Amino acid sequence: MSTIAIVIGGVAVTTAAVKAVGPVALGGRDLPDWFSSVVVLLAPALLAALVVTQALADGKNLAIGEETAGVTAGGLVYWRTNSIIWCGLVSAALTAALRAL
Amino acid sequence: MASASAGSKRFREGFREAVPFAIAGGMLAVSFGVVAQQAGFSAGEAILMSLVVFAGSAQFTAVAILAAGGGAGAAISAATLMNSRFLAMGAALGPSLPGGPLKRAAQGQTVVDASWAMSARGDGTFDRWFLFGASAVQFATWQAGTVIGALSADVIGDPERLGLDALFPAFFLALLMAEARTSRARAVAALGGLIALTLVPITPAGVPVLVAGTAALVGLTPSARADAAKGPR
Numbered sequence: 001m002s003t004i005a006i007v008i009g010g011v012a013v014t015t016a017a018v019k020a021v022g023p024v025a026l027g028g029r030d031l032p033d034w035f036s037s038v039v040v041l042l043a044p045a046l047l048a049a050l051v052v053t054q055a056l057a058d059g060k061n062l063a064i065g066e067e068t069a070g071v072t073a074g075g076l077v078y079w080r081t082n083s084i085i086w087c088g089l090v091s092a093a094l095t096a097a098l099r100a101l
Numbered sequence: 102m103a104s105a106s107a108g109s110k111r112f113r114e115g116f117r118e119a120v121p122f123a124i125a126g127g128m129l130a131v132s133f134g135v136v137a138q139q140a141g142f143s144a145g146e147a148i149l150m151s152l153v154v155f156a157g158s159a160q161f162t163a164v165a166i167l168a169a170g171g172g173a174g175a176a177i178s179a180a181t182l183m184n185s186r187f188l189a190m191g192a193a194l195g196p197s198l199p200g201g202p203l204k205r206a207a208q209g210q211t212v213v214d215a216s217w218a219m220s221a222r223g224d225g226t227f228d229r230w231f232l233f234g235a236s237a238v239q240f241a242t243w244q245a246g247t248v249i250g251a252l253s254a255d256v257i258g259d260p261e262r263l264g265l266d267a268l269f270p271a272f273f274l275a276l277l278m279a280e281a282r283t284s285r286a287r288a289v290a291a292l293g294g295l296i297a298l299t300l301v302p303i304t305p306a307g308v309p310v311l312v313a314g315t316a317a318l319v320g321l322t323p324s325a326r327a328d329a330a331k332g333p334r
Contacts, residue, residue, distance in 0.1 A: 010177035012153040022191025023209035024202045036225025037320035037329030039193040044286045045293030047277040049313030052294040054270035057301045067267040074271030084121045091271035095264030
């Protein structure tokens with residue numbers, strides 16, 4: 001079997017397993033109060049981490065690049081317009097424009 | 102439990118609301134198709150990977166490691182770490198899923214970042230039909246984009262020049278702004294971002310996001326628990 005085939009199969013299996021762990025372990029139960037109050041805050045924590053790791057890091061280096069400016073502009077546009085479409089268009093367009101300079 | 106018609110209504114709502122993410126995902130998938138071929142994948146292998154994995158960041162990670170000369174073990178481990186945030190998301194989602202363990206495991210496969218965040222009801226529970234709908238449209242465009250990228254890699258060239266890599270962080274930022282409506286949520290977001298940035302230089306990719314999830318433990322403070330007991334925002 002080729003290396004690529006092993007990687008495709010391996011990543012498919014581990015992805016499915018990782019996604020299954022929580023639902024299998026914690027499914028079908030009533031939420032204790034403390035669990036709910038943590039879960040409510042999990043989305044802000046994870047979303048913020050996804051934003052900064054994609055916009056402010058390049059591999060293992062912290063870096064400010066064209067996409068940092070694009071993402072910031074997209075955030076400002078969303079704040080002013082509440083439009084996710086314009087947020088995306090502006091972020092990609094500004095990033096592409098800065099790269100073309 | 103919601104009736105079948107209520108479920109299909111929520112499915113359609115999730116499907117519709119995730120369309121911007123699906124368009125962005127489709128464009129990102131085009132670049133995945135291109136990048137995978139540059140790393141030595143055939144068109145068929147790139148398409149197969151999107152079909153059976155359906156986790157963009159993990160796919161890009163595995164391909165980047167192979168392209169840099171890494172082995173299968175390194176590529177699989179790094180992609181798995183990249184996916185580790187799904188442990189936290191799945192744990193949060195678990196109590197909202199009905200059925201036996203196998204059925205719940207199958208439903209858990211539909212979790213992708215945007216769908217998970219959008220299907221949160223704000224009281225610690227999740228709207229599973231909304232989640233399924235939001236992921237269905239993203240699955241469709243992820244496959245279509247990969248096929249386009251894999252079959253026209255020569256024409257497309259360097260996908261980075263199009264700025265597509267800014268789309269997802271920009272969308273996550275928009276979701277965050279919509280989600281973080283309380284001062285506590287904004288403080289947790291700041292803490293999560295800070296934890297992730299601190300860990301980027303010293304841990305493997307993927308770990309910073311998972312560990313940033315611990316910022317949500319602020320929810321264990323007495324004032325946060327008192328607010329949660331009052332119900333959704």
